[in-house]
Amino acid sequence: MLKLFIVLISCCTVMCAKIFHFNLHKEERFDGMNCKSDEVAKRIYPCPGERNCNDRYNPRLCLASIQRSYPACVCKDGLLRAEDGSCYTNEQCDKWKCPGDHEHYECASECDNVCATLDRQNKTNCPIRKYDNFDICSPRCYCDDGYARDDKGNCIPIEDCDKLRTP
Numbered sequence: 001m002l003k004l005f006i007v008l009i010s011c012c013t014v015m016c017a018k019i020f021h022f023n024l025h026k027e028e029r030f031d032g033m034n035c036k037s038d039e040v041a042k043r044i045y046p047c048p049g050e051r052n053c054n055d056r057y058n059p060r061l062c063l064a065s066i067q068r069s070y071p072a073c074v075c076k077d078g079l080l081r082a083e084d085g086s087c088y089t090n091e092q093c094d095k096w097k098c099p100g101d102h103e104h105y106e107c108a109s110e111c112d113n114v115c116a117t118l119d120r121q122n123k124t125n126c127p128i129r130k131y132d133n134f135d136i137c138s139p140r141c142y143c144d145d146g147y148a149r150d151d152k153g154n155c156i157p158i159e160d161c162d163k164l165r166t167p
Helices: 002-020 090-097 158-165
Strands: 039-044 070-075 103-108 138-143 147-149 155-157
Touching: 090 103, 138 147, 147 158, 155 158
Parallel strands: none
Antiparallel strands: 039 070, 103 138, 147 155
16 A cells, blocks of 8 residues: 555656656756766755755655756766765665664664574564564665674674683
């Protein structure tokens, strides 16, 4: 039901954009805009706005309304805006978000591999569900395969977890 709603809203938004913005495919000049080498000047709408590293896994829901577009320097195709204002590839966003060794950013289960709870829950065996009927992911930093978080939050090899339990 939610997927149908998202599709309907998306279609309505596209139709409204075509009706109220007559120059969708016309090449437009943006004099005076000094975009960086990894950016391009183009018109964007407040919603959905420019794709960025933080919300790239979240669906973009915009209510069908008349919005005014505005010229802006946006990241070139295949790049995403980071909090520092730079444009990164999807992989670079992951490393930028997760500076620790042996971790990466993804949209996965609610559980990460944690040494203290490996026997009860982990990335592949996660009892936590956000919603009963939907498999919704949690975008965040996770330990790489074969690694788990120690009591300081660092990702260490899973075989080293046993060393933490013995005094």
